Amino acid sequence: MSTAPDLPADERPPLTEQASVRLHLVGTALVAGVAVVTVALVGATLLGDLTAAIDTAFALGSLVFGFGLLGWSSAVALGRGIEAMQEHLDTHTGWTEPDARRAMARILGFGLGVMAGATLVGSFVYGSVL
């Protein structure tokens, strides 16, 4: 994975390339989220109450999405500070801001995928399309 923001300005790849890398990062996780929730909801249909399963799936998706988004923005806002703090307190754990940002982007993408999947399946069940 590219580390565009960590490179000096003159060595960074073009903006379109950076955007595509980020889209790929979030997009693959999003597709995985949609796939996982669709399979889970098909399973729930066979077992019984689909409406409750959709509600729970969406809520779980928003939990993952919220966690990822919060983690991502915290990494962006406080990452450098946390790195400096670890350095000063001699408590290196190998945690870095770019790694945290990427990991959180994947998590938020997956959560978004679960929410989108639950909404799609739910739209058919409720008989209304957004």
Place this chain on the structure above:
Amino acid sequence: MISTRFVLKRLLLLVPVLVGVASLVFAVLHLSPGDPALTIAGERASEEFVQQVRESLGLNDPIWVQYGRFLANAAQFEFGESFIIQRNTSVREVLTNKLPVTLELAIYGQLIGIFLGIPLGILSAVKQDSFTDHTTRIGALAGISVPIFWSGPLLILLFAQTLGWLPTSGRISVLYNVEAIRVTGLVTVDTLLAGEWEMFVSAARHMILPASVIGIYSMALISRMMRSSMLEVIRQDYMRTARAKGQGAKITVLKHGFRNAMIPVITVIGIQFGGLLGGAVLTETVFAIGGIGTLLVEAIKVGDYPIVQGTVLTFAFLFTLVNLGVDITYSILDPRIEQ
């Protein structure tokens, strides 16, 4: 000089943080057991009435519609009315009354932490490996390790029960009606603004113990951070050059070392403010101060969802706002940060 672009970028970061927190709150409240409609209607209410309440709260809408509505309302800081703790009172009003209590506690706690932690950290670094350094480090370690729910009652036992110097609980003596002079909601400030000296002394005496409990924890982390940061700065070439040019040790440390050593400490202060707000929940409970922390605990206990949502988002907003302030201070201390 701080660039507007830098501040705008930081302000923009507030949006994902608040959306993230709102999503987490929405998810947790939907995943937790219990039916808000049943809570409002009461357990003896008819099924028809419960359905009416569900309809009026929009709980019959698809969950993604509820999520969208929740985010839109949260953006306007509109959480409806409390339905248990202060029935039919808007959450905004409840928070306006309670927030200053917690803020006052956190601000004084943080001030104690900063004004004790920074000098102790500098002293510890300058006198490295001396008796002062060891004492300060042990003190800092103890401060971090001792939990608030233990240090609080101990301080009450010593200063209130045994010595009788300070009051055990509350914000001000029951003899005074602080609501009559309310302006900011911060008792110490309001009493000063009203020129009520006796009331101010009472409020200040009530604040000493709870603020100290929070301050000790804060001081411990700040002094430890200041020490390590200052130790690193002291070894820099520019410090040696300043000394070689004949500048006194104290002036070198305070003029050249302090500003550079403060950068990581400022970050810690910002990160810690969130911890102070969290710590205020315990402190408020121990000292019987009815702030936003105890309100949150009570709301979770009885299932007053609008209060829970409003309180959590207020905490998140305050935390991000403080960190914005920290970032700005950071860029004043080291203009390279803006790059």
